[in-house]
Amino acid sequence: MSTDSILPPCVDRIETTVACVLRGRRTIGAFRPEVPPREVVLEALELARWAPNHKKTEPWHVYWLGPETVTQVIALNSRLLTASKGVAEADSKSKKWAQIPGWLVVTSELATDPFRQEEDYAACCCLIQNLQLALWSAGVGTKWSTGEVTRHPEFLSLLGIDPNQRRAVGMIWYGYPAVVPEQTRRSVDSFLSNLP
């Protein structure tokens, strides 16, 4: 940042931190076994809830899964995968999922108005990104996961959710990254149109 910036120095520093977190966050496919402290997740959730939400609906609800529920989700996923891809694939996925240190599920309210429903879903996506970035800034990686299992009605019912009231926006797996993958993005020029 140049010294003749109109921003005060403290803002420069905050901007640098924000830029690092935004650019550096990656979806994590392999976690170390340690479970991050509960307080870190709670602090990240406290920050995540400042997400924009039209009409101030705050349409999100977050479920923190304990081991019993995780086992049930893994079993449901295994059943679905066995049917679609066979036992070997299902077993391999179950083993991988059993290693995931932390599990959250974010759901959105299902408003009767379809436009409101869409906007509420968008607000929940903002909450998730806030959550991922806040956790990342504490060294905790995440994967937002939306497999077949999250769209299955039994998924909601095993979390005690009425599928007429809420939909799953995603599972958010978290933990300390074992590996941070590389990613690229298209340049700004490739998606920006300057109109007169």
Ligand SMILES: Cc1cc2nc3c(=O)[nH]c(=O)nc-3n(C[C@H](O)[C@H](O)[C@H](O)COP(=O)(O)O)c2cc1C
């Ligand atoms: C709505 C949504 C659903 C996603 N579902 C999955 C998923 O089911 N499995 C997965 O591996 N990644 C999933 N991701 C993460 C993307 O694959 C990931 O963001 C993308 O590969 C870019 O990598 P990055 O997050 O490290 O930049 C999802 C992301 C979003 C926004």
